[in-house]
Amino acid sequence: MTAEAIRNEITEQLRRIEQEEQVRILYACESGSRAWGFPSQDSDYDVRFIYVRRPEWYLSIREGRDVIERPISDQLDISGWDLRKALGLYRKSNPPLLEWLQSPIRYAEPYRTADRLRALSAQAFSPKASMFHYLHMARGNFRTYLQGEQVKIKKYFYVLRPILACEWISQFGEMPPMGFNELVERLLPRDGELWHEVRQLLERKKSGEELDYELRQEAIHAYIDEQLPSLEERAHSLKAADTPIDEQLDRVFIEALQEVWGLVLP
Template identity: 65%
Template sequence: MNEYRQQIQEQLHRIEREEQVRILFACESGSRAWGFPSKDSDYDVRFLYVRPVDWYLSIFEKRDVIEYPISDQLDINGWDLKKALNLFRKSNPPLLEWLQSPIHYLEKFSVTQKIREMSPLTFSPKSCVYHYLHMAKGNFREYLQGDQVKIKKYFYVLRPILACQWVETKGTMPPMEFEVLVDELLPESKLKQEVYSLLERKKSGIELDYEPKIVDLNEYLERQIAYFEETAKQIPAAGEKQDEALDGLFREALREVWGE
């Protein structure tokens, strides 16, 4: 990890030089942050950046993402701060996850922390539940049908389903770490033991490929998906518009990064 952390930070500094941007924040966003990486998992690095002030003073729409091809197990992509703040006001779950990732590679300037502090005001339970439910349904349909299933994909259905449950019961953005969700939300049971058994196998580096489906787990996931398809309709949208505050935050970030 230390070797890759240094490599990631070098890549981020290279992006700053080549793209003439300042990176505000960079974190791990995938299975490593969730707590169940495979031996060959990529490092999924996501970052927020700003360009010089003149770049924004244009009548033309410009590309507001930076994407680099995956190489050497590094998947690095970033969003312009203006794009990020527009998505933040809509309670965008991937962005909210990045902000609370347990693995940070870089955080400079004050804007990222200020966005975090505003998160409870803009958070929309409904949009987050629909996001996680869509993820769970897609992975369940794609990977967990039939007698033989791709066993590691249970994590990619379990985590979003538990995230839905977290939002329903606690009304806040769910934590990224899979074990926190399991500990908090699954009662002591055979099902919980089954989940932890899978997690231990994955953490120990055992390649979880096609195996007989775990009937209890499939039934639980089917029930939860059906439940949240109905419940999501009743979950409040909430989330207050903070347009003036976000405009001010954007301008303040430009001043802090580039000076007056």
């Protein structure tokens, strides 16, 4: 299926979700390897979205399901969060949500909600919480896939990217860029074996070469072994964020209901 056909299919599935669930999709984007910049030719499409229900849904004493999931096919996975759930996670500096908002591949943004959240991102971002999120991701993938002499070599990307994200946070104190290439170019010295191993592996993955079990990459492995304890020490030294933005997020929620459904408050 061509890229245009896939995009049309995604648009159609989002429209169907709106009709079947009686919601409005505020924002939809690509997440995962395609958005990070290291897809292979057979990479899945991981579509993530934020939606809002009708105002009366939020007034019930019963808590409704706040996630919509549509595993469409082996190639296409679509899921989204209700706006109120998303705002609750946003106030905790949830890195996946912050990444969605800066995704380079956007499928829908008919309302202003995403822009309002981007405008608050510097206040919402917590370096400490985000570093621990990425460290947890890196350690989990390293422990699961990269032990022994023979390793699942494509999983290096799923350890390197969160490590580089941590390094970015440590150096610049801000949300890291989504693109893997930008992280590599800004943070890894170009004159070393590490940089060449990473670039070579990236070119192999993008070319569609099957990356399965191979001998481990020694320079990359040594870098990971060195970075994980160092980054954890630096993460512990950071102060927790203390910039309450609850009132601003309440306003984002109300303005979304007004913009989408024409809500009029007394």
